[in-house]
Every structure is written in structure tokens, then in C-alpha cells.
Amino acid sequence: MPELPEVETVRQGLLKLVKGSTIIGVDVYWDRIISGEIHSEDFASQLIGNRIIDINRRGKYLLFNFSHWSMISHLRMEGKYEVSETNEPLKKHTHIVFHLSDGRDLRYLDVRKFGRMTLVPKGEEFTVAGLKTIGPEPISETFDxxxxxxxxxxxxxxxxxxxxxxxxxxxxxxxxxxxxxxxxxxxxxxxxxxxxxxxxxxxxxxxxxxxxxxxxxxxxxxxxxxxxxxxxxxxxxxxxxxxxxxxxxxxxxxxxxxxxxxxxxxxxxxxxxxxxxxxxxxxx
DNA sequence: GGCAGTGTTACCTC
DNA sequence: AGAGGTAACACTGC
Structure with a gap:
């Protein structure tokens, strides 16, 4: 699903659904989706209590702006997000679940498991490989x-x-x-x-x-x-x-x-x- | 059974 | 060092 227009569409949809929500728990079913220095247990524990302040996009990357952290998410070939009630059964290929305080989940699904998420301290988004060398945004005036x-x-x-x-x-x-x-x-x-x-x-x-x-x-x-x-x-x-x-x-x-x-x-x-x-x- | 597939990157070799 | 090519990642659908 993932070139710029699809990622932008996901960003807009997600923002409407989960902006302002607070994470109360995270389940990681496929750890290799999480890349970078902060991993499985830390990934989950550090996110607990964080509010989703905003969701931005750079190229094909989603940038989740949490209270204390930023999360860089790349959908690669088939990554998808969905928002469901916590009591709904998990679909096949659900790899990461963010439980929200209002009884809903933000869920990440990825048939091929190619997608990646990286948790970094706020302000360090552009130290992530891929974002370090990324070119200008084609749909803004920065594409000179x-x-x-x-x-x-x-x-x-x-x-x-x-x-x-x-x-x-x-x-x-x-x-x-x-x-x-x-x-x-x-x-x-x-x-x-x-x-x-x-x-x-x-x-x-x-x-x-x-x-x-x-x-x-x-x-x-x-x-x-x-x-x-x-x-x-x-x-x-x-x-x-x-x-x-x-x-x-x-x-x-x-x-x-x-x-x-x-x-x-x-x-x-x-x-x-x-x-x-x-x-x-x-x-x- | 075989192969292609919206993507990136590690690992070569030059 | 930088550039470029290829395989790997993992799974489904045709």
C-alpha cells in the first residue's frame, strides 16, 4: 500500500481516529518489525502513558509524535494500520497492538513482515536510517x-x-x-x-x-x-x-x-x- | 510448482 | 569512499 499518496491517506485517516488518544499497553507479536535501539519490552514500556499528539509524514515514512517519544513507521510493501475495539479478535498477520485508554486498539498488520517501526527520543527523528538522506517532499515547494x-x-x-x-x-x-x-x-x-x-x-x-x-x-x-x-x-x-x-x-x-x-x-x-x-x- | 509483488538495505564488487 | 548490482527479508495469489 505504500507510496507517498497511500501513506498520506493513511496519515490523514489515522489522525482523525486516534489523535489525542493515550497508549495504555503495547503487545509485540513479531519483534523484528521493531528496529533501532529500543526493542520489544522497552518499546512497550516506554510507550505506556504516551499520548498521540500528532502524526506527520516524510516521504513514505509516518512520524508518530507521542508525548515523550517519536515513532518512525514504514509500511514497506504491505504494512497496514487499523483501529478496532480491544475485544475484537486479532486478524491474521497482526504483529503490533497499541491499546488505547478508550477501549480501542491501534493495530499494525503486515502480511510480509517487511514493515519497520523505530522509537527515538523526540527531535531525533532524522537520525533514523532512511530519513537521514531523504530528498525533498515532491508535493511541497521544497522540491526545487x-x-x-x-x-x-x-x-x-x-x-x-x-x-x-x-x-x-x-x-x-x-x-x-x-x-x-x-x-x-x-x-x-x-x-x-x-x-x-x-x-x-x-x-x-x-x-x-x-x-x-x-x-x-x-x-x-x-x-x-x-x-x-x-x-x-x-x-x-x-x-x-x-x-x-x-x-x-x-x-x-x-x-x-x-x-x-x-x-x-x-x-x-x-x-x-x-x-x-x-x-x-x-x-x- | 514457480514466480512476481506498492520497498529498503546489507552485502558484495569495482 | 562512492557507486551500482543483487539477494534477502516473508508470504500470498495467480
Missing amino acids: LTFFKKILKQKSRAIKPLLLEQKVVAGLGNIYVDEALFEAEIHPLRPAHSLRPKEVEQLHQSIIDVLRKAVLAGGTTIRSYKHALGKVGNFQVELHVYGKTNEPCTNCGTPIKKIKVAQRGTHICTNCQKLTTKNSLPRS
Whole structure:
């Protein structure tokens, strides 16, 4: 569930449900979800008595602002939160349960157990690996075009894996990077420094547009899960290439092709997104 | 049975 | 040191 728009949708949903609630107990069923220095028993005992003051987001990371601690939470591939009455039986794949003082639970579920939570003292959020080197927020004015141009100019790496690194810009994953590259008509294997200034500008704008629209739509629902928080997105109806293998390109009608780029399934229109054209050869 | 999958990072090698 | 590629994490669904 987890690129920027989905995480933002979860954040907004969670905030409505649990802002101001106090944690009275924590059950950890799969300890490896908890990373960092503060672990299982400490993780639970330190959180008891903490109020959920606010929930923020940076890229694909959720930042829980508790009374005395911050918790960094990354959903990775399939992490989900849900809020249930404490007496409701636990669903399969429930790994962490935060008991709230009002008789409800905040529960974390994760089929693949890839997600991670890290408890850090307030103010130390950005010492967590992943947040230390994270790039600018694409849907705010911190995503500066001049900076974007400068970084791309000095990277020979293919543009898609570069954008997936989270360092040039935060929040893009496999779905939205394919969509943004399609919208900008750029082949995912183009070396970053081979992009013309016009193309970089277009890509910058496409990243912003795609993510903003997806946030407004509440994210993308790929596989239908029983309603866990945030799984109500509708952006899938606006996708152009992701998951559209063999369907006609909405721009030119050419069937969308699926290729492999940096081990990730990658969807392109071979007509609209050329790898080598006269316009895209590296400058001499 | 086999493989792909909304993500990150540890562990190589150059 | 920095860059880039690959495997690993763990499980489900097609």
C-alpha cells in the first residue's frame, strides 16, 4: 500500500481516529518489525502513558509524535494500520497492538513482515536510517527545480532507479515513477544526465502532478484488501501504464510493454518513451 | 510448482 | 569512499 499518496491517506485517516488518544499497553507479536535501539519490552514500556499528539509524514515514512517519544513507521510493501475495539479478535498477520485508554486498539498488520517501526527520543527523528538522506517532499515547494536539474546532471545512473532511491526526491515508488516517466515521455533506462533541460522540467512537473492527483484521489488500491485504513484510494482509474501491459497507450495506441529495470517490473509505451532518439543523446 | 509483488538495505564488487 | 548490482527479508495469489 505504500507510496507517498497511500501513506498520506493513511496519515490523514489515522489522525482523525486516534489523535489525542493515550497508549495504555503495547503487545509485540513479531519483534523484528521493531528496529533501532529500543526493542520489544522497552518499546512497550516506554510507550505506556504516551499520548498521540500528532502524526506527520516524510516521504513514505509516518512520524508518530507521542508525548515523550517519536515513532518512525514504514509500511514497506504491505504494512497496514487499523483501529478496532480491544475485544475484537486479532486478524491474521497482526504483529503490533497499541491499546488505547478508550477501549480501542491501534493495530499494525503486515502480511510480509517487511514493515519497520523505530522509537527515538523526540527531535531525533532524522537520525533514523532512511530519513537521514531523504530528498525533498515532491508535493511541497521544497522540491526545487534547480536542485533537481543539478543532481540529475551529475548522475549517470538510469533515471528510474535513481528516482526510486528517495534521495533526489522522496515518496516515489514503482507505480508513480512509471506514471511520472510516462507522463514526461522519458524512458526509465535513460541515464539521468542525458535528459535535456526541457525533459528535466517536464519530469519535475510530472512527478508533482502525478503525486498531487494521487493524494487527492486517496492513493491507489492495487489488490483489494478488506478495509484496512487508507485502502480506499481511487487513483487506479487514473493510471496510464502501471499494470496496463498490452493495453493501448492512452496517448498513441501502442500496446504498453512490461520490461525489467533494476529488478522492478516497469511499464512503458515504447513509442512515447524512446531510449535513444536524436534529442536524447548525451550532449557532447 | 514457480514466480512476481506498492520497498529498503546489507552485502558484495569495482 | 562512492557507486551500482543483487539477494534477502516473508508470504500470498495467480
